Amino acid sequence: xxxxxxxxxxxxxxxxxxxxxxxxxxxxxxxxxxxxxxxxxxxxxxxxxxxxxxxxxxxxxxxxxxxxxxxxxxxxxxxxxxxxxxxxxxxxxxxxxxxxxxxxxxxxxxxxxxxxxxxxxxxxxxxxxxxxxxxxxxxxxxxxxxxxxxxxxxxxxxxxxxxxxxxxxxxxxxxxxxxxxxxxxxxxxxxxxxxxxxxxxxxxxxxxxxxxxxxxxxxxxxxxxxxxxxxxxxxxxxxxxxxxxxxxxxxxxxxxxxxxxxxxxxxxxxxxxxxxxxxxxxxxxxxxxxxxxxxxxxxxxxxxxxxxxxxxxxxxxxxxxxxxxxxxxxxxxxxxxxxxxxxxxxxxxxxxxxxxxxxxxxxxxxxxxxxxxxxxxxxxxxxxxxxxxxxxxxxxxxxxxxxxxxxxxxxxxxxxxxxxxxxxxxxxxxxxxxxxxxxxxxxxxxxxxxxxxxxxxxxxxxxxxxxxxxxxxxxxxxxxxxxxxxxxxxxxxxxxxxxxxxxxxxxxxxxxxxxxxxxxxxxxxxxxxxxxxxxxxxxxxxxxxxxxxxxxxxxxxxxxxxxxxxxxxxxxxxxxxxxxxxxxxxxxxxxxxxxxxxxxxxxxxxxxxxxxxxxxxxxxxxxxxxxxxxxxxxxxxxxxxxxxxxxxxxxxxxxxxxxxxxxxxxxxxxxxxxxxxxxxxxxxxxxxxxxxxxxxxxxxxxxxxxxxxxxxxxxxxxxxxxxxxxxxxxxxxxxxxxxxxxxxxxxxxxxxxxxxxxxxxxxxxxxxxxx
Numbered sequence: 001x002x003x004x005x006x007x008x009x010x011x012x013x014x015x016x017x018x019x020x021x022x023x024x025x026x027x028x029x030x031x032x033x034x035x036x037x038x039x040x041x042x043x044x045x046x047x048x049x050x051x052x053x054x055x056x057x058x059x060x061x062x063x064x065x066x067x068x069x070x071x072x073x074x075x076x077x078x079x080x081x082x083x084x085x086x087x088x089x090x091x092x093x094x095x096x097x098x099x100x101x102x103x104x105x106x107x108x109x110x111x112x113x114x115x116x117x118x119x120x121x122x123x124x125x126x127x128x129x130x131x132x133x134x135x136x137x138x139x140x141x142x143x144x145x146x147x148x149x150x151x152x153x154x155x156x157x158x159x160x161x162x163x164x165x166x167x168x169x170x171x172x173x174x175x176x177x178x179x180x181x182x183x184x185x186x187x188x189x190x191x192x193x194x195x196x197x198x199x200x201x202x203x204x205x206x207x208x209x210x211x212x213x214x215x216x217x218x219x220x221x222x223x224x225x226x227x228x229x230x231x232x233x234x235x236x237x238x239x240x241x242x243x244x245x246x247x248x249x250x251x252x253x254x255x256x257x258x259x260x261x262x263x264x265x266x267x268x269x270x271x272x273x274x275x276x277x278x279x280x281x282x283x284x285x286x287x288x289x290x291x292x293x294x295x296x297x298x299x300x301x302x303x304x305x306x307x308x309x310x311x312x313x314x315x316x317x318x319x320x321x322x323x324x325x326x327x328x329x330x331x332x333x334x335x336x337x338x339x340x341x342x343x344x345x346x347x348x349x350x351x352x353x354x355x356x357x358x359x360x361x362x363x364x365x366x367x368x369x370x371x372x373x374x375x376x377x378x379x380x381x382x383x384x385x386x387x388x389x390x391x392x393x394x395x396x397x398x399x400x401x402x403x404x405x406x407x408x409x410x411x412x413x414x415x416x417x418x419x420x421x422x423x424x425x426x427x428x429x430x431x432x433x434x435x436x437x438x439x440x441x442x443x444x445x446x447x448x449x450x451x452x453x454x455x456x457x458x459x460x461x462x463x464x465x466x467x468x469x470x471x472x473x474x475x476x477x478x479x480x481x482x483x484x485x486x487x488x489x490x491x492x493x494x495x496x497x498x499x500x501x502x503x504x505x506x507x508x509x510x511x512x513x514x515x516x517x518x519x520x521x522x523x524x525x526x527x528x529x530x531x532x533x534x535x536x537x538x539x540x541x542x543x544x545x546x547x548x549x550x551x552x553x554x555x556x557x558x559x560x561x562x563x564x565x566x567x568x569x570x571x572x573x574x575x576x577x578x579x580x581x582x583x584x585x586x587x588x589x590x591x592x593x594x595x596x597x598x599x600x601x602x603x604x605x606x607x608x609x610x611x612x613x614x615x616x617x618x619x620x621x622x623x624x625x626x627x628x629x630x631x632x633x634x635x636x637x638x639x640x641x642x643x644x645x646x647x648x649x650x651x652x653x654x655x656x657x658x659x660x661x662x663x664x665x666x667x668x669x670x671x672x673x674x675x676x677x678x679x680x681x682x683x684x685x686x687x688x689x690x691x692x693x694x695x696x697x698x699x700x701x702x703x704x705x706x707x708x709x710x711x712x713x714x715x716x717x718x719x720x721x722x723x724x725x726x727x728x729x730x731x732x733x734x735x736x737x738x739x740x741x742x743x744x745x746x747x748x749x750x751x752x753x754x755x756x757x758x759x760x761x762x763x764x765x766x767x768x769x770x771x
Contacts, residue, residue: 029070032163033151040144041070050141051131056107059131069167071152087121087128089152090757093353094120095145097138100394102345102387103129117142120349123752124335124593127346157299157745161653161758165225168192179215185224192228193656193692195664231295233649233696233762237743238291247288250274261742273297298745305744305765306607306734313610317402320445321512322530322560323622325581326405327606327613328358330564330589331572333373333383338570340379345391351592352395354753355606357613358405358458358562358587361388363412363420371416371423386423393427396455400612403451405513405587407562408459410500417503424509428455434509441469444530445512448614458513458533458562462502465511465531513560521551524559533560536585537567538575545583550629556584557624563588574598578674581605582630582710584621595751597714601674603753604712604733618709630676633706640769644703644713644736646671647764648685649743654692654759655750657719657727665692666720667729669761673703675711675736687720692729704770711736715746715761730756741765 035041047065052075063076067086075085099105101118107129108116114135119128132138155163172188173180180188186201208216208224216224241256242248248256250270257265271287277300278284278293289297302308329351333343348359363385366372371385396404412420424432432455436442442465511531518524518534536544541563544552555561563580565573572591576598580588590602609615620628648669656663668687673679681703688695705711714733718726730748746761 029068029163029166032155032159032166033070033148035070035148035151038147040140040147041066043140044073044144044148045070047074048137048141049133053103053107053129053131059107066148068170069163070148071163071167089145089149091121091123091125091754092119092145092149093122093350095142095149096120097142101127101129102383103127105387114138119145120346122754123595155757156296157747157758157760158296164653164758165192169221179217180221180224181215185216189693190664193654193665194694195690228693231650231652231694233698234291234295234298238294242291244288247283247286247290248294249289250287253289261740263742298743299760301747303744305732305740305746305763307738307740310608310735310738311610313612315609315614315616317449317612317614317616318447319616319622320447321403321451322445322556322558322586323617324448324586325588325605325615325617326358326586327354327356327602328405328407328562328587328589329356329592330360331362331375331591332356332359333362333388334375334380334572334591335593337572338375338378338380341381341572343374343381343383345383345387347593348388348391349395352392352404353399354592354603355399355611355613356592357400357402358407358589359392360407360409360589361385362409363416365412365416369416369419371412371420376411385420386427389423389427392455393431397453400610400614401452402448402612402614403454403456405456405458407513407587407589408457408506410459410502410506414501414503417506421503421505421509424455424457431455432457432509433511436465436511441466442531448612456512457509459510459515460500460502460507461510461514462504462507464529465514466529468508521548521555524555528559530558533562535562535564538563538565541580541583541585542575545579545585546631549583549631550627552583552585553621553626553628553630554624556586557622557626560587561585565589565591577601577605578712579630582676584617586617595753599753600714600731600733600749601712603749604714604735607734608738620709630707630710633676633678640708642705642708642736643768643770644673644705644739645764645766645768646701646703648697648699648701649762649764650694650696650698651692651717651761652694652759654695654717654729654748655756656692657729664690665729666690667692667695667717668720668726669697669699670714670716670718671701671703672714672716673705673711673736674714674733675705676707678706679704679711705736708736713739715748715763717748717761730759732761739765739767741767 030036030041044066047063049061050064051059052062053059065074067074071089072086073089077085096118099108099113099116104116104118108131112131115132115138117130117138121127132141168188168191171191172184174184182201182205185205204227208220208227210220238248241252243252250267253270253273254265254267257263274284274287274289274293277297278289279296280290280293283290283293297303331338332351333347335342335344335347351359361373362375363371363373364376366382366384372382373385373388374380374382392404410417431453437446437450514532516528516532516534518536563585565575572594574590574594574596577588577590578601590599592599606613606615620626648671651667654665654667656665666687666689668685670682670684672682683701685697685699688697712733713736714731716731717729719729720726728751730750732746732748743764746763748756748759748761750756
């Protein structure tokens, strides 16, 4: 075994030496991306002029070029005092060829179709609409951007960390001489989010400056990097199991997986891990795992805290639709607030990309006999109904193949309702459900599996579905309309009701989701058919969930319930969805455009099952005779009390919350349980001062969880501030039953729900049956 050299991971040592020896940062990043000599990357690095489009009258040429870090796109600004603008390729959600965006459709002519493309950003940032000088050049921009973005996304967590550190090293090297002075070392520490005093910098510098030259160069920079990235906690864990001359044998690895990770592992599994993750060829040949290989394995997504078996669709998708929680959006068309914010088809695209399966369309009469969508009686902008249906049709099934529900708030005249029906029929075609599946009158909902790739309409209907089979026509085209109130006090009064004329063509498209009024659980059980459903204002639904919890659960075993935010939430804020999920409500509609803890919970609830937007309710919430009451927790066969033990160990590469040069994060970690009231709990670590790069805590927490089937676990890191509210650094929320035990890395999302590329939390998890 003595012939086996213990070396750091090859990619890290080779790349650091290349930097240390003066190789240009651009060459290192090109190699890291696996795009050496690639013509598409070279095209972006050279850059070129593009026409930026903001409005029909604002179209200006700007020069765009990829910077040396192969990650940041630079664009020239013509404004006198404005710095040239940049954006990160990490922030790009998609690059689309043609006049697909709302902005390009409005602001350009059809003849430039082949020269147009759009850069779609994550979160709430507006699209970048561009026009190239030729069709060929436009295709080159799209192809090149898509390739580099894809390669960046496919980097391992470790490679992303290296990419980031290389860039910080380059920024710190002010005079670009490929050496680091003491002041440049301190600048680098600030860039990677560590506050250090001059004495510590001097000590660290002397430790690495073996040549006594007063600067770090060559191997000294690599040594400096190794000192920074040393993870003592990994050394301890690895040392416990590395029993074969300082390495882990396959059997040592099996012991670790069985004892610590609680996984059913065999020697064959261990050999596969070594073959996949061990960077040292000599160790791999001997079927040994080095510390670097061990860390690479722990950093792989399949070894992190989320059970990899739950990433794909793993639940039974053949149950009736009402047996699932469904990811749902309220006022989906809005990009911002409810009073004067813009409406956009992009808002629908973003919601669908996040796995949303129920979107809302507020429909009003528009000019030229074309219905529009906007928030009625407000200053929000208007968009064409047909454009929304086209956008939904194009993007509905890219994230999930399971059915999409179109929830219509219909305020249109009969004439424009007929136009709505024609648009949906012509654009959605055979994907639109316009009659029940199978022969005869259905007695229950079809399943998500049966409805893959289909659209369902929720709205008013002139008659009962049963009447169509009895060949009975409706007497008239009047139905009662219930409007969402903009007055919070109105929730205490009777709903405003008026007669709405309904077009038969639109009415006939409502099959499985007929909107009706709610007159109590007893009335619903006696008089409503399975497909007749009520929408509840947030306040009324919360009251039912608190005061009549078991009745609400039973109601939702057979019927659908949709919940929407209070009209007073003009800022597009959200409400806590947990009490409504606890009551079995399937469609709990949230404002997807607003980042908040409530949306974090929604993201966590629908993180699993292939991000399909459908989560099967627990068995005790699918039984018409259930005794489950989330408030009183009446004991029954469903009760599976668990104890969760969490050790918060460390974090890595946390981003700065405040981008000021002097700002350093003081991180603390919160671990929260969301679920039935008895399970809700929160515990937090002490803040770790002035270190966002590699803080450590080693603090233990314990939680009792009575209904794990409904519980969510949220890990959040905040920047501690003694004088004001803490700022969120990152968070990760997942279902309790999707936790993996043992030593696990936790990825982190930013406040907009986007992944932080190299940041993470390291914890130890243990779930035990409570005594």
